[in-house]
Amino acid sequence: MISRRAALTTIAGTAAGILPRRALSAPEGFSTIDLRGSIDAREHGVVPEGGDGQSRKLGEVVAKAARQNMQVFLPPGNYQVSNLDLPEGARITGVPGASRLIYSGDGYLIRAEGARRIELSNLVIDGANRRLDEQSRALVQMRGVGEVTIDNCEIIGSRKTAVQLERSGGRIERSRISGAAEYGLFAVESTGLSVTGNTVLDCGNGGILIHRWTKGADGTIVSGNRIARIGATNGGTGQYGNAINLFRADNVMVTGNHISQSAFSAIRANSASNAQIANNQCLASGETAIYAEFAFEGAMVSANIIDGAANGISVVNFNEGGRLATVANNIVRNLQPTGPYVLDGAIFGVGISVEADTAVSGNVIENVPLWGIALGFGPYLRNVIATGNIVRQARVGCAVTVVEGAGSAMISGNLFEQVTDGAVIGYRWKAPSTTELGRGGNRDFKHLTIENNRIS
Numbered sequence: 448m449i450s451r452r453a454a455l456t457t458i459a460g461t462a463a464g465i466l467p468r469r470a471l472s473a474p475e476g477f478s479t480i481d482l483r484g485s486i487d488a489r490e491h492g493v494v495p496e497g498g499d500g501q502s503r504k505l506g507e508v509v510a511k512a513a514r515q516n517m518q519v520f521l522p523p524g525n526y527q528v529s530n531l532d533l534p535e536g537a538r539i540t541g542v543p544g545a546s547r548l549i550y551s552g553d554g555y556l557i558r559a560e561g562a563r564r565i566e567l568s569n570l571v572i573d574g575a576n577r578r579l580d581e582q583s584r585a586l587v588q589m590r591g592v593g594e595v596t597i598d599n600c601e602i603i604g605s606r607k608t609a610v611q612l613e614r615s616g617g618r619i620e621r622s623r624i625s626g627a628a629e630y631g632l633f634a635v636e637s638t639g640l641s642v643t644g645n646t647v648l649d650c651g652n653g654g655i656l657i658h659r660w661t662k663g664a665d666g667t668i669v670s671g672n673r674i675a676r677i678g679a680t681n682g683g684t685g686q687y688g689n690a691i692n693l694f695r696a697d698n699v700m701v702t703g704n705h706i707s708q709s710a711f712s713a714i715r716a717n718s719a720s721n722a723q724i725a726n727n728q729c730l731a732s733g734e735t736a737i738y739a740e741f742a743f744e745g746a747m748v749s750a751n752i753i754d755g756a757a758n759g760i761s762v763v764n765f766n767e768g769g770r771l772a773t774v775a776n777n778i779v780r781n782l783q784p785t786g787p788y789v790l791d792g793a794i795f796g797v798g799i800s801v802e803a804d805t806a807v808s809g810n811v812i813e814n815v816p817l818w819g820i821a822l823g824f825g826p827y828l829r830n831v832i833a834t835g836n837i838v839r840q841a842r843v844g845c846a847v848t849v850v851e852g853a854g855s856a857m858i859s860g861n862l863f864e865q866v867t868d869g870a871v872i873g874y875r876w877k878a879p880s881t882t883e884l885g886r887g888g889n890r891d892f893k894h895l896t897i898e899n900n901r902i903s
Contacts, residue, residue, distance in 0.1 A: 485520040485540070486512045495524025502528045502551070513537045521546040521570070533559040538566040543599055547571040550604075555583035559592055566596040574605040576626075585611035585633065593638070597622055608633050609650075616640050625649050628680075630656050637696075640667040647672060647690075651680040654690040654709070657699055662718055662742070665696035672704045679710035684788050685734065687711070693719035702726050710787060712738050713753075721745040732756040733787045734795075736779075739772060740764045746772040753779045757786035757795040759812070763802050765827040770803035777810045784816040794877060797821050798838065803854075807833040814839075818846040819866070822856050825876050828894075829854030839864040844902075849873035849880060849892050857896040858885075863903070870902040 488494075491508040493501060505519075505528060512519045518538035523545035529552060533539075537559065540546075548570060550556040556574065559565045567587070574586045585608035589595050595617035602609045602624045609627040610619065616639040623646045624631040631647040634640055635658045647654045654674045657667045669691055679688025688710030693699050697720040704727045706713040713729035715738040716722040722739060729736040729751060736756035739746035741764045753759045759779035762772045777799070784796040796817030801807055802824065812819045819838030822831050828848050834857070838844040844863035847856055863870035863885065870885030873892060884892075885900050 485518050486515075488519055488521050493521070493526065495522075495526060497526070499527075499551075501526055502530055506531055509537050509539060510534050518566070521548075525549055527551040529556060530554045531557050533557065533562070533565050535562040536564055537562070538568075539570065540566075540568045541570045543569045544571060544601065547573055549573045550575050550577050550586065552577045554580050555588065556586045558583075558588040558590075560590040562592045564594045564596075565589060565592050566598070567600055568596070568598040569600065571601045571603070573603050574609075576604045576606055579605075579607050584608055584629075587611070589613070589615050591615065592617070595619070601625075602627075605629075611635075612637065612640070614638065618643070620644050622646075623648075627651065630654070631674075632656065634658070634667065636660060637665055637667050642667065642669045643671050645672045647674045647677075649676045649678075651678050652687040653677060653692055654706075656689075656692045656694070657696045658692075659695040662695040662697065662720075664698050666698045667696065667700075669699065669701045670703050673706075674704060674709075674713075675707045677709045679733075679787070684790065685711050685715065685738075688733065688787070689713075689715040691715070693717065693722060695719065697721050699723070700725075704728070707731050709733060712736060713756075714738070716740070716743065716746065718742040723747045724751065725749045727751045729753045730755055734758065735761045737761070740767075740769060742768040744768070744771045748777065749773065749775045751777045753777065755781050755783070757783050758800065759798045759815070761797075761800045762805055763800055763824070765802040765829065770805075770829070772801065772805040774799055774801060774805065774807045775809050778813075779810065779815070780813040782815045794821075796842075798841070800824075801831055802827050803829040803831070805831050807831070808835045811837045812839075812841070813837075815841045817841070818843045819863070820845040822846070822858070823848035823850075823853055825850045826852035828856060831856045832859070833857070833861060834859045836861045837864075838862070838866065841866050842868045843872050843879075844870040844885065846872055846874045846879075847884075847895060848875070849895075850875050853894055855894045855896070858898075858900065859896065860899050862901045866902070870900060871897055 513536040521541040586605045590613045592615040600622045605627040608629040612634040625648040627650045630653040674690040689712045690706045690709040693716040707730040711734040735758040736753040739762045779798045786795045798812035800821040819841040844866040873881035
């Protein structure tokens with residue numbers, strides 16, 4: 448009698464004996480099913496440390512695979528490559544953390560233009576801190592690509608920007624970008640781009656930039672990224688040093704990101720209408736943690752946590768057309784009285800600043816060195832309401848402009864505690880010009896309604 452266990456063992460051994468030798472020698476962690484539909488680069492002479500001919504050989508195998516609608520698989524190893532142009536339908540994949548494309552110099556590393564679809568996955572793309580030529584702005588450059596996919600890659604060591612997209616859409620996801628001298632990701636004139644679940648670290652002048660050449664609808668989603676240690680090596684007063692920067696890009700969502708140690712802003716939206724900035728954690732920002740500024744209409748800033756900055760949230764520049772916002776349910780705390788530059792007009796140490804057609808409600812502001820809330824500046828105030836907020840440990844709870852020509856504001860139902868110089872004080876630009884208004888007594892300022900606030 449043959450036992451059931453013995454029979455199963457015999458069947459398994461027989462099956463193993465008839466498998467092709469090549470299948471038995473597949474890389475550890477991969478099966479023939481995993482590699483089905485891929486072209487193994489080794490079979491076409493592309494091997495680790497393969498010398499100067501690797502770029503040409505890899506370009507040929509990528510082109511061949513693209514014509515057959517297949518992907519190229521790079522086994523683990525270091526591949527010295529430069530001037531690699533990706534054709535329509537190019538797909539390259541490897542072993543995460545082990546398949547390395549290393550820039551060998553003399554031009555650029557990877558670029559594509561005018562393709563419908565390009566995919567890079569499970570690769571390390573290493574600029575080796577080598578010089579890129581004058582025409583190359585990034586290690587990975589895509590222009591006019593309808594669907595870019597960069598997934599589970601590591602992109603490091605760029606002397607310029609790590610990834611630059613122009614007039615492109617697609618997905619940048621689950622990737623790690625670090626050590627770029629300029630920006631981690633610079634996307635301009637995007638078409639349906641998603642930037643999700645990435646880690647961006649130690650970039651010289653910016654983290655994730657979503658820009659347009661002319662103001663208009665963009666629709667990019669920037670969500671769930673971890674961004675840290677973003678510098679401003681080019682200096683300036685906010686052009687550089689931002690973890691996430693929107694410029695002229697309307698209808699963009701910035702949600703659920705964890706941002707720390709930005710030289711300037713964690714999130715800076717410049718002339719970007721209908722920006723949704725929600726549920727982000729912004730820690731240790733050097734200047735204003737969250738900014739909506741200049742020519743925008745529409746900004747929702749909600750449910751963010753800001754801990755450490757020079758200013759918390761600024762929704763300003765009504766003089767340039769900045770208007771229409773809600774600032775709700777945020778926590779702003781532990782601000783500093785100084786910023787990364789010195790200007791006569793600069794104001795630091797303010798929790799939330801707004802100017803026009805804006806509701807400020809349900810926020811908690813604590814431990815700020817100047818003003819908890821600032822409503823308007825000079826004559827730039829219109830249709831602002833501050834209600835249901837808590838401000839504690841500030842010099843002034845709410846500073847409101849009383850300059851001639853300022854529009855209406857309502858300050859109602861707020862709680863002010865430990866505000867050393869007053870709960871509600873009228874200002875002429877940066878200078879206080881009234882006594883306490885928070886207990887009434889604002890009859891001289893018909894543009895203000897101040898009622899039902901609690902001061903303790």
